Amino acid sequence: MKNGEAQTASRVTAGVTFAARLAFENICHSFGPEAETLRDVSLAAEPGEVLCLLGPSGSGKTTLLRIAAGIESQSTGRVLLNDREIAGPSVFLPPEKRSIGLVFQDFALFPHLTILDNVRFGLTALSGEEARREALIALSRVGLEHYAGSYPHVLSGGEQQRVALARALAPRPAVLLMDEPFSGLDSRLKDNVRAETLAILRESRATAIVVTHDAEEAMRMADRIALLRDGRLVQSGRAEELYLSPANLFAAGFFSELNVFDGRVANGVVDTPVGKIPSPDIADGAKATVAVRLTGFEVSETEGEIEARILSRRFLGVVELLEFAVSGAEKPVRARIRCGALSAKARDIWLSLRKSDVLLFETQRESA
Template sequence: MATAAAGRVTAGVSFAARLAFEHVGHAFTAGVPTLTDISLTAEPGEVLCLLGPSGSGKTTLLRIAAGIEAQTKGRLLINDKVIAGPGVFVPPEKRSVGLVFQDYALFPHLTILENVRFGLTALSREEARGEAMISLSRVGLERYAESYPHSLSGGEQQRVALARAIAPRPAVLLMDEPFSGLDSRLKDSVRAETLAILRQSRATAIVVTHDAEEAMRMGDRIALLKDGRLVQAGTANEIYHQPASLFAAGFFSELNVFAGRVAGGRVETPLGSFDAGAIGDGAQATVAIRLSGFDVSQTHGQTPARVLSRRFLGVVELLELAVPGMEQPIRARVRCGALSGSGPEIWLTVRGADVLVFERTGESA
């Protein structure tokens, strides 16, 4: 793929737009909201990732942006112009919005060139062909112009779908889990290619994903959704290190979770006492420790532990550990070689940067 990228056309879109959702709500049936009061902005030229579990409202929000679905409350604006709201609905074809579907939605009976040219109806046949070839060149597939979709790999089909979406040079590009159909080895390279093309085209992009690592790899910012509500929005660094809730913390890393009560500004757990921050004395708290937040040793540390199981995962080992005062085992991810011996008795030390304390609300990670 690197060879194809070397000689690509680098023409950009005509402009990048700001897409804003203002207090957007949606319900398929009366009384059952799928989105509740979503306010969110994708800035010009930004890659914004919509992240969340299945049923969180990510795809519905994307469909509303595309004009495929109409919100029941709130407004959408592109460059401060209302495109959907009370008494206003700009149809999809007039929004300057491109859409890449999860299943690529290529026409099997059309050539690759014809697929990419399909949406360029405002141009003459020759102009449309020229723009389609430029778009195919940008994704490194011009040599497949006369081929048919069935002859291409999954990664190549994804790039054709991207070429078709950027051919009209949209101001906003919407992508609905575009890499979910690719195997893990191919996914990394296609994702990197796609991000390079987005940067090159300078379109504002909104990418839906349920994979936190993918969101961190691609997004300038991430918007995390749960049950149709916006939980937190920010950079990957901000959400990872300062999650707004236990749910947000658990979406970005595996956690060991402990319950405790705040006393003297601290929470006591079987793995030590931790600063409760702004949570007041007497309040119930949840302490979350990332699996990667442990140092292990066979000779010294803060807490004794017994190894119940070790799983070799390449760069790391996954340990299941019994700790005094805990009925359930805890888990730790440690660098391979951190435990040189085979004996079950070890010591744990918790790294403070990987400890998160929340006031208990009943939500799970």
């Protein structure tokens, strides 16, 4: 690559043509009568936003992504791009006609092609010179134009991920789909590459749907999060909505480690080993589940509400992870506390609940 080409590429604005709304309407999918993977999922990614599909393995995240890309067909329901049906009972557009880019989990770079040729691989509708120019623009966007003549094996994992992103952005798609794009990176590199990727997505203005099983990653990246379980949409919304007001115990547990206590409402409260929890919205006599985040305890060696004995403590840097024995609790109670909050010799201590970290659910309604 000549220096002049890199300079030309860096001066060109490489924004997408438009940001689209991608909507799923009542999507069902199965691999047979006994293998239902998606169950009546309705969800939309709004123009220019980053939507994260979050959930455990087998929840249907990747299948939903493949349906959007046109790699998989839904059993019933529709996929719409800016309110135009691209997959449904009456139409099925092939992947190349959808203006949707896809970044695979393993990057899927061609080892025998240069970085530049990898990026321009899908630009078949352009002339050779136009394709080269657009590929250079995309490489410049991810800061790798100086590797245009190199081959994938000389790049680090993070650099290969950025090349895959450049290749997906080169055709200027209306929607970009990313399937666990950071799962192959080590934890320190992952933070940097994720931040770079998010900056590139914001700059390109493409609507993006990112699949992940990591709740913290979803909170770092997403404008909105859609939480899936067993092919169903459990809850969607902004990160703080899902964290502060989870729809059920599953949603709460996906965003926080929890201590869980089962009880029954009596006189407007649930009596647990760590205190009486007000339950104004659950009828007396109903079964209830109380969940307390590990950050939900204040600790003291002199005063508090509940007596506890320390069973173990692990130093984790800024915080300590503690296990306590509490009267009436069948299992040890766990907590994360600030280092230095207790002396090294502390054993018998007092706990107090932080009410903002206590969640209450009616047990019989906990179905998802």
